[in-house]
Structure formats: C-alpha cells, structure tokens
Amino acid sequence: MELTINKEEFKYALSEFGKGEIFEEFAHSFLSQVLGDEFIPVGGTKDKGIDGSLKIYSRSTHPTFIYQISTELGYEKKIQGSIEKLIMNDINVDRLIYVTGRKVNQKNTIEDDFIKTNKINLTIYDVEWFASNVTNDERLIQLYNSYIESNIHQFRKPQNEYVVGNYIKDPRLYVFMRQQFNSKNNNDEIEEKLADSLILYALEGTASETKRFKNLEQIKQDVAQYVKFNPKSVYSTIEKQLGVLSSKPNQINYHSKEDAYCLPYQTRLILHERDIEETHIHNSFKGQTLEQLKKYLKDENVKATNVLSLIETTVHNIYHKQGIEFSSFIIDGQSRDILEVALPEIVGQVVDDSHIKMDNKESVKKALLMTIRNIAYNGTTEQNEYLRRLSYTYNMMFMLRWDPHLASAFQKLASQLKIYVGTSILIPALSEIDLKPSKRRYWSLLEGAYIAGVQLTINETILDELVNHFGMIRYKYKTMYKNVEDFYLENEINTMYVDEILIRAYFYSKSRGNVQRFYEFIDNFAHPNLYNAHRDLKEFLHDEFHIEYEDTSKIEKKIDDKDLKSLTDRLTEMKNSKERAETDAKLMLMVYKQREINQEEDRKSVFGYKTWWLSKDIYTYQAIKDVFGSRYNVNCYMRSDFLFNYIAMAPKKKEIDNMFKEVFPSLLGINLSYHMPKDICGHVNKALNEHSEKSPTMIRRAVRNYTEKLMSTNTKNSKQLNSFFDDELKKLMKN
Incomplete structure (x- = not known):
C-alpha cells in the first residue's frame, strides 16, 4: 500500500507543534535520512563555551558543514550570532545550514547577504524544504507519522484539542505511576x-x-x-x-x-x-x-x-x-x-x-x-x-x-478508552436521578467520563440484564412495599434499609415531593409497563449519558463454547446464580475477544488496552485466573473509582494551566x-x-503495566466509589 501525505497538514504540524527538543529530534532524524549521514553535536557549554541553546551539529563526512536547528523567531540575529561564536571558538566552517520548522521569508536574500558579510555560505532549510522532501519518500512519511503518533495527541470530541508532549521521554508520567505503587506516601x-x-x-x-x-x-x-x-x-x-x-x-x-x-x-x-x-x-x-x-x-x-x-x-x-x-x-x-x-x-x-x-x-x-x-x-x-x-x-x-503533562496524559488515556458499562454502575446512576448534582456520584462518573472523551458502550447482554432488573423491582415493589409505603416513608432509617437501591431512591424522591407514585418514578426511564423497555432504556442512556448501543453478537459467536461453560461454572460457584454467572462470563470473554480482534496487545500506545468492562464486581477476575491460568494476564475489569477520580472528576489540562x-x-x-x-x-x-x-522500550512497558494495574487493581490510594444512598445507610448504622 502506497503511503501518502497531505503537504499542507505536514507544514501546519511542523510549524505549529515543532518546538524545542521535539522538533530537534525530528529534524535530526529527517536530515540523516535525506542526506544519508550522521550528525555530531558541536561543542557545548562546558567545553568550548558555545551556548547550549544553539543546537549545532556537524556532518561526519563533512565536518566543516555546520547545521543549526532552531525554532526561535529572530533567525537572522540567531544565525549571525552562531557564526560569530563558531569563529570565536576556532571552529572551521565552510557552510552553515540553518534548520527551522518555521517558514522563512526571502531566504535567497538572507543567504546572499550572509555570504557577503561573512564570506561563508549559508543555506536555510525551513518548513517548505521539509515539505518538498517528505512528499514522495516513504521512509520520511513513516518518520513523520511516528513523530505525530509519539508527540502530538488529539483528544476525542466533545473536547477536541491538540497537546504536544512525549509521555515516554518526559519522566512525569513514569514517576507518577511509580509513586502510586512504590511510594510510602x-x-x-x-x-x-x-x-x-x-x-x-x-x-x-x-x-x-x-x-x-x-x-x-x-x-x-x-x-x-x-x-x-x-x-x-x-x-x-x-x-x-x-x-x-x-x-x-x-x-x-x-x-x-x-x-x-x-x-x-x-x-x-x-x-x-x-x-x-x-x-x-x-x-x-x-x-x-x-x-x-x-x-x-x-x-x-x-x-x-x-x-x-x-x-x-x-x-x-x-x-x-x-x-x-x-x-x-x-x-x-x-x-x-x-x-x-x-x-x-x-x-x-x-x-x-x-x-x-x-x-x-x-x-x-x-x-x-x-x-x-x-x-x-x-x-x-x-x-x-x-x-x-x-x-x-x-x-x-x-x-x-x-500537573499539565499528567492531565494531558490522562485525557489522552480517556480518549482511547472503550468501556462497556455494567448494570452494577448503571443502576446506582439511575437511582440518583432526583438527587442534587453535588450528591450524584455514579451519574457524575458517566457524565464526566463522556466529557473526558471516553467511549461508553452497552450491548444486548447488558441491556437484557437492565430490563430484567426493572422487571424484578416492579415485582418486589408490588409484593413487598406497595401496601406498606407509610412505614418506609416514616423516617430516613426505614427508607435506607430498603434492599433495592432503585426502590430506595423512589421512597427518597417521594418523601421530598418529587414523585407521588412508584410507576411515576419508573416512567423517568421507561414506560412503567416495560412493554418496550429495551428501546426506552437504550434511548434514556444515550440521551443522558451518551452511552452508545453496540451489536456484539458477531463477536460473541467467536467465543469458544467450552471457555464460556467453564467460566460460567466457576462464576456460579462464586455467585450462586447461574443466570448472573453466564451474563458476566459472556461479557468478560467478549471484552477479551475484542482486544484480540483489535490487536490491542500489539498497540504501541503507552496506555495499554483500549477495551474494558466497568463494573463493581471486582472478584470476577479471580474466576478468569482459576479457569484460564496465565492466558489472560491483564484484567478486563476497570475500577469505578479509577474512572471517577482519574478521568471523570479530574481537572483538565486547561484548568490546570x-x-x-x-x-x-x-x-x-x-x-x-x-x-x-x-x-x-x-x-x-x-x-x-x-x-x-531505562531505555524508551523499558519505560513504555513499565508505564503500560502500571496504567493497566492502576485501572484494575485496588491500591493504597484507591477511593471506593459509593452511592449517596449507601453512604447514608452507613452513617445511620454507625449511629
């Protein structure tokens, strides 16, 4: 397949994002490819008194050809100052080549004036020179694409923006991740x-x-x-x-x-x-x-x-x-x-x-x-x-x-995530519909994750489970609570001891005059009779949280039946519910199958796997290890408190700036x-x-492993995400 490049996009990326060390490294590699030579740093602040900001190199085969890489504005004075310092330090110069990611106007005039003044040839390689060389060279296009992938990060809508930074060479992400697991603090x-x-x-x-x-x-x-x-x-x-x-x-x-x-x-x-x-x-x-x-x-x-x-x-x-x-x-x-x-x-x-x-x-x-x-x-x-x-x-x-770099790193992580949202997250979120925004935790989790750029998803398995849950609470309300509402509305303690959180939320809402009847409360999400509940709930989740529905039936057909049965049997022992065990087993194996199909194991991303299952059921991964051993070494489950604290509620880079x-x-x-x-x-x-x-490869591996572990494993810095209703119940029990 022939590689092509948009020349104008290339020039824009180089001029807008080509700053400092990032551009210097790109230019160094680009020049080596074009000229087929190695470049050696000239002097330095400690040996020949040359200012470290000059970024001066010589070619190994042409030592008197001096290359200066710069992105600064005042290029004419910069060029003149460079030649004066080179001469002052007795460095022989036959030609000075000034390399910049900016566009230099009137290059020919500047070059002619320079040779008249200094008796030394000057050549300027600006963004136009880079663009003219990259267009038809497959090696240079690959170099440019690698430069973009490593250093220029585009965040997914609704906050579409660009940030420049290298998460491997910059130590901050590595140091932070290291502290999450190894620091005593x-x-x-x-x-x-x-x-x-x-x-x-x-x-x-x-x-x-x-x-x-x-x-x-x-x-x-x-x-x-x-x-x-x-x-x-x-x-x-x-x-x-x-x-x-x-x-x-x-x-x-x-x-x-x-x-x-x-x-x-x-x-x-x-x-x-x-x-x-x-x-x-x-x-x-x-x-x-x-x-x-x-x-x-x-x-x-x-x-x-x-x-x-x-x-x-x-x-x-x-x-x-x-x-x-x-x-x-x-x-x-x-x-x-x-x-x-x-x-x-x-x-x-x-x-x-x-x-x-x-x-x-x-x-x-x-x-x-x-x-x-x-x-x-x-x-x-x-x-x-x-x-x-x-x-x-x-x-x-x-x-x-x-920290701006850490904030952009977690925004980048968020923009690549695809998360299947389990019912253990959805149901508490729905229960918060009549709470004040400051008391909404799971609701804020989903809203904040979407704003951060996370792709939130459900499939038929999750939707079926959610619909069945609504059918169950309708039955429980009718048989257990309908005729004794006054008792549960008498005081907060009675309300909070209701076992189903959505029924508890109904009593909380009714006690504050927000609704009058249970079926009125259910009507917030779907028609109370639930005759078209799949469509109603799908629309509600999309409208409120931007959760997309995905048909994963083709992927599920690729799951090995023996694997599904073995995992279901093990989960049934842990959950005492074959129906719930089969649902969880199907979701977990579907996530692993998606990772396999999308080749996420081979992704160059420092942040690791893209596809996860968001659930409060943190013990199911033990079943994966029991059944499959080391086949799946990375959990498919993401901690809700990680998504809440590191993504959804975390300040964004612009705010930290x-x-x-x-x-x-x-x-x-x-x-x-x-x-x-x-x-x-x-x-x-x-x-x-x-x-x-450490080498860049070692850093990438370490950060990826730390990130995946942080997303799926409880640490000393973990903050358990509880619903408002669960916390209220704990307070009442303490008293």
Missing part, C-alpha cells in the same frame, strides 16, 4: 494537608469578634477560585478536614448558630507572622532577581520595559514544562542537566512571545538566561527559599495529578508549601533517576 495524606492550607487560606479575614464567618459552601467557592477549577474530588476531604481543624486543639472555630467557621485569635496570629515572612521572601525574590536582570541587560547594552514579567513568566514556564526536574534540582541538587538542556529553550520561547523588540530579542535572551542560571546556582538566601517553597508546592500538586498561572510564581505558591510532606521528594528523585537509566 499516601495521596490521602497529601490531599488532607493541601485541604488544610486551602481552608486556612479561605478563612483569612474571618473572626468571631467581627461576626465574620464563612460556611461550607463559601469555603468551597473560595477554594475553587484559588485553584481555578471546580475541585469536586477535594470537596469531601475539605468537609472532613473542617471537622479535624475545628477539633481540639482547634486551629479553626465552628459556630453552630451560624453553621459557619472562622479563625481563632491564636491561628490568626500564627498566620499573620507567616504572611509577613512569606511576603518578605516574595518581595525579596522579585527585587533581587530584577536587579540582577537589569545588570545583565546593561552589560548587553539593551534597554527593555516590564522585564519583571519576563522573570515571572520564565519561572512559571519552568514549573509548567520541567517542574519535576527543576524541583528535584532546587531541593536536592538532582537533575542538574535541566539547567543546561531545558532553560535555553524555555527562555527563548518566553522572549519570543514577549513584547521585546525583534532586534533586542537575542540580547535579552542571553541576559535572562544568565539571570535564571545565577539564581539557581548562586542565589541569595531569599531566592533559594522562594524557589524551594515553590518546588515543595509543585511536588504536592504533582502527587495530586495537578490556569491554576499554574495563579500559583507559579505567587504568594499562594509559597503558602501552599507549608504542609507538604518533605520526604516525598526523595521518592520522586529515586524514580527520576530510574527513568534516566
């Missing part, structure tokens, strides 16, 4: 400490003397404002920590009359002293760093306005793009190479996107780069403390998945560091070192 503990900080932050200005209080909802609103997204996953922790902080010795006071909270005098005094210290650190950092930058600008004979914004934007971008390595360097002196490899690119992008005049950009880049290096290597006490606290805050956010703008750098950024467990950084550094020592 519990994410619950970190989340509790973050909640403490946010609560205290939200209660600033409150006091009983002035009658200034804040209730739970006001605190939640303030927290959402600080973190720049709606942190539903943290709300339950905030409610819990309000009780902890208001217990003796109380850091906050709860006033029952107002049903609200405020800060006591002692806490206000402690926070006031901390605010003074943090304000001093923050202002000193800005003042000292600004003074250093102005000195370097003066040395470069450049005047610029609003240069403080360059410093703050650079610090922001460092934590946004390389936060895990930079934090490791600041706290423990690890990952030192980040300053030599990443900083030139980050600084270059900041200045290119700034208000600085084109003629001054190269000089400002040099001055800004020297400033950042200086504060990182030889900073003052205040500069060191400021970056140290920001780094602790970054680590806290990282462990809670509040907004939070990073607020936190890095800011007073809030150093304030949040106060409660961070300090030993977490040691575990992160260990995983960082592992990442640097």
Whole structure:
C-alpha cells in the first residue's frame, strides 16, 4: 500500500507543534535520512563555551558543514550570532545550514547577504524544504507519522484539542505511576494537608469578634477560585478536614448558630507572622532577581520595559514544562542537566512571545538566561527559599495529578478508552436521578467520563440484564412495599434499609415531593409497563449519558463454547446464580475477544488496552485466573473509582494551566508549601533517576503495566466509589 501525505497538514504540524527538543529530534532524524549521514553535536557549554541553546551539529563526512536547528523567531540575529561564536571558538566552517520548522521569508536574500558579510555560505532549510522532501519518500512519511503518533495527541470530541508532549521521554508520567505503587506516601495524606492550607487560606479575614464567618459552601467557592477549577474530588476531604481543624486543639472555630467557621485569635496570629515572612521572601525574590536582570541587560547594552514579567513568566514556564526536574534540582541538587538542556529553550520561547523588540530579542535572551542560571546556582538566601517553597508546592500538586503533562496524559488515556458499562454502575446512576448534582456520584462518573472523551458502550447482554432488573423491582415493589409505603416513608432509617437501591431512591424522591407514585418514578426511564423497555432504556442512556448501543453478537459467536461453560461454572460457584454467572462470563470473554480482534496487545500506545468492562464486581477476575491460568494476564475489569477520580472528576489540562498561572510564581505558591510532606521528594528523585537509566522500550512497558494495574487493581490510594444512598445507610448504622 502506497503511503501518502497531505503537504499542507505536514507544514501546519511542523510549524505549529515543532518546538524545542521535539522538533530537534525530528529534524535530526529527517536530515540523516535525506542526506544519508550522521550528525555530531558541536561543542557545548562546558567545553568550548558555545551556548547550549544553539543546537549545532556537524556532518561526519563533512565536518566543516555546520547545521543549526532552531525554532526561535529572530533567525537572522540567531544565525549571525552562531557564526560569530563558531569563529570565536576556532571552529572551521565552510557552510552553515540553518534548520527551522518555521517558514522563512526571502531566504535567497538572507543567504546572499550572509555570504557577503561573512564570506561563508549559508543555506536555510525551513518548513517548505521539509515539505518538498517528505512528499514522495516513504521512509520520511513513516518518520513523520511516528513523530505525530509519539508527540502530538488529539483528544476525542466533545473536547477536541491538540497537546504536544512525549509521555515516554518526559519522566512525569513514569514517576507518577511509580509513586502510586512504590511510594510510602499516601495521596490521602497529601490531599488532607493541601485541604488544610486551602481552608486556612479561605478563612483569612474571618473572626468571631467581627461576626465574620464563612460556611461550607463559601469555603468551597473560595477554594475553587484559588485553584481555578471546580475541585469536586477535594470537596469531601475539605468537609472532613473542617471537622479535624475545628477539633481540639482547634486551629479553626465552628459556630453552630451560624453553621459557619472562622479563625481563632491564636491561628490568626500564627498566620499573620507567616504572611509577613512569606511576603518578605516574595518581595525579596522579585527585587533581587530584577536587579540582577537589569545588570545583565546593561552589560548587553539593551534597554527593555516590564522585564519583571519576563522573570515571572520564565519561572512559571519552568514549573509548567520541567517542574519535576527543576524541583528535584532546587531541593536536592538532582537533575542538574535541566539547567543546561531545558532553560535555553524555555527562555527563548518566553522572549519570543514577549513584547521585546525583534532586534533586542537575542540580547535579552542571553541576559535572562544568565539571570535564571545565577539564581539557581548562586542565589541569595531569599531566592533559594522562594524557589524551594515553590518546588515543595509543585511536588504536592504533582502527587495530586495537578500537573499539565499528567492531565494531558490522562485525557489522552480517556480518549482511547472503550468501556462497556455494567448494570452494577448503571443502576446506582439511575437511582440518583432526583438527587442534587453535588450528591450524584455514579451519574457524575458517566457524565464526566463522556466529557473526558471516553467511549461508553452497552450491548444486548447488558441491556437484557437492565430490563430484567426493572422487571424484578416492579415485582418486589408490588409484593413487598406497595401496601406498606407509610412505614418506609416514616423516617430516613426505614427508607435506607430498603434492599433495592432503585426502590430506595423512589421512597427518597417521594418523601421530598418529587414523585407521588412508584410507576411515576419508573416512567423517568421507561414506560412503567416495560412493554418496550429495551428501546426506552437504550434511548434514556444515550440521551443522558451518551452511552452508545453496540451489536456484539458477531463477536460473541467467536467465543469458544467450552471457555464460556467453564467460566460460567466457576462464576456460579462464586455467585450462586447461574443466570448472573453466564451474563458476566459472556461479557468478560467478549471484552477479551475484542482486544484480540483489535490487536490491542500489539498497540504501541503507552496506555495499554483500549477495551474494558466497568463494573463493581471486582472478584470476577479471580474466576478468569482459576479457569484460564496465565492466558489472560491483564484484567478486563476497570475500577469505578479509577474512572471517577482519574478521568471523570479530574481537572483538565486547561484548568490546570490556569491554576499554574495563579500559583507559579505567587504568594499562594509559597503558602501552599507549608504542609507538604518533605520526604516525598526523595521518592520522586529515586524514580527520576530510574527513568534516566531505562531505555524508551523499558519505560513504555513499565508505564503500560502500571496504567493497566492502576485501572484494575485496588491500591493504597484507591477511593471506593459509593452511592449517596449507601453512604447514608452507613452513617445511620454507625449511629
């Protein structure tokens, strides 16, 4: 089959997404293919004084042909500065080839002027050169397709967007997954400490003397404002920590009359002293760093306005793009190479996107780069403390998945998932129809999963089971509850002890005046007589949750009858219901058959299998192992709490981007560091070192295995997803 490529799409991808190291590696491979030669780095910051941002290479067969790879805007000054540094370092140059993913206008004029000025030939390879070479070369098309697949990720609708990033070379996904299973720290503990900080932050200005209080909802609103997204996953922790902080010795006071909270005098005094210290650190950092930058600008004979914004934007971008390595360097002196490899690119992008005049950009880049290096290597006490606290805050956010790269990784994972939603998820979701949105958990799970890009699916087996369940509760209501409704409506305790959750939901709804009769409640989902229940429920699930119906009968016919019987027999022993056992066996084997047909075992995706069964019945995989041994080494079952916490309710990359703008750098950024467990950084550094020592193949395998395990196995960070009604019953039983 002949490979083809759309030339305009190729140019768009290269110019829009071709930034920094990603483009450098692509260009390096592309040049090697086109020219049939190897490229060797020239010099470096430690040997010949050549600025690490130049990205200069020589050809092994033509050592005096020097290639510079760049994506920066000011290419004319960049080219001129490069040749001057090469000559200064006694590097022989017969021809300079400037390689960029951007389009360069008037190339011939620039090349002619350069040879007149420097007596050296200049050739420019821009995006047009790449496009002209890739069109009819099958090897280069394959290289480009690999580049797109590895680095440019398109998320499925309804949030269709592109994100650039390599989940193998960037260590963050590996380090995070490693921490989920191997770190001694519990994410619950970190989340509790973050909640403490946010609560205290939200209660600033409150006091009983002035009658200034804040209730739970006001605190939640303030927290959402600080973190720049709606942190539903943290709300339950905030409610819990309000009780902890208001217990003796109380850091906050709860006033029952107002049903609200405020800060006591002692806490206000402690926070006031901390605010003074943090304000001093923050202002000193800005003042000292600004003074250093102005000195370097003066040395470069450049005047610029609003240069403080360059410093703050650079610090922001460092934590946004390389936060895990930079934090490791600041706290423990690890990952030192980040300053030599990443900083030139980050600084270059900041200045290119700034208000600085084109003629001054190269000089400002040099001055800004020297400033950042200086504060990182030889900073003052205040500069060191400021970056140290920001780094602790970054680590806290990282462990809670509040990192742009992690957010995009989980969005990418969501966009490839195809999930068959079992009735153990659907039935609790339907029971929540009359609850307030804040109390809907399974409903929010399905809504959030769809918004994140997950493909939610049911088939005839699931639909049959759901219809049968409605038939069963109609019968139970008629025979057990219809004539004694008053007893179950008398109080919450009686209601919550109803065994079927949909009947329980009916009594809850009726007690609040939402419905009057049981069949009116059933009518929310299907006609009460259930004479066309398959169609009605199929439409309801599609309209409310965007769950698609799929005919899997052809796939089910490919399931081995002996396998189905063996698994059904084993599940019957575990469930004491042959009908339910056969349903589960058919679903599980169908998922495995889909994985086989779609060749998901051979997928290059770092996230592993695409097809899963979403169910609360976590014990059925044991039957798979009992019957088939090692034939199916990866579970077909996905934990509902994984989908809820990591996909459906997790903040999206755009939301985290907004939070990073607020936190890095800011007073809030150093304030949040106060409660961070300090030993977490040691575990992160260990995983960082592992990442640097492993090959890309090993990293891909490890991340894939960790991801599949995280989706299907309970961990110490697992949070059991319960319905509102089940939690209410637990509370009543405790009392």
